[in-house]
Amino acid sequence: MKVHIYREFQILGHKVVTKIVTPDELAALVNKIMPPYMQEDGPSMPGDEAGLYDHTTHTIYLSNTLAGTELIQSWLHEKQHCLLYSAGRTDLSEDEDFVDLMAELEFQSLKTQKVSIKVST
Secondary structure, three states: OOOOOOOEEEEOOEEEEEEEEOHHHHHHHHHHHOOHHHOOOOOOOOOOOOEEEEOOOOEEEEEOOOOHHHHHHHHHHHHHHHHHHHOOOHHHHOOHHHHHHHHHHHHHHHHOOOOOOOOOO
8 A cells, every 4th residue: 555645736726735853843833833732731741642733824743753654644644634724614623523523534544545546737
């Protein structure tokens, strides 16, 4: 099975970029971007987070400690945050259980895909 993590994609006219960062950089970004009410256990420490979606810069950040399935699942999780936020559903984007479920379902669909059908867009 081969699943691609895209360096960039477009959503609603915005270019969404994926960046791989160190755990220290990721923790600093989480503490800068996430509102305090979403940080249930206090400020993020290096190694606490696998990824983050920043809707202000349209950037998905992933920890450089991730690999394989964990990297793919984390990217799909952050992509769900991006899609939900872009759809105006911040309520669902803030529901981590829902975001996890959607990412797991997308991962399952990607893992079990059969030969593609070429369609022109």
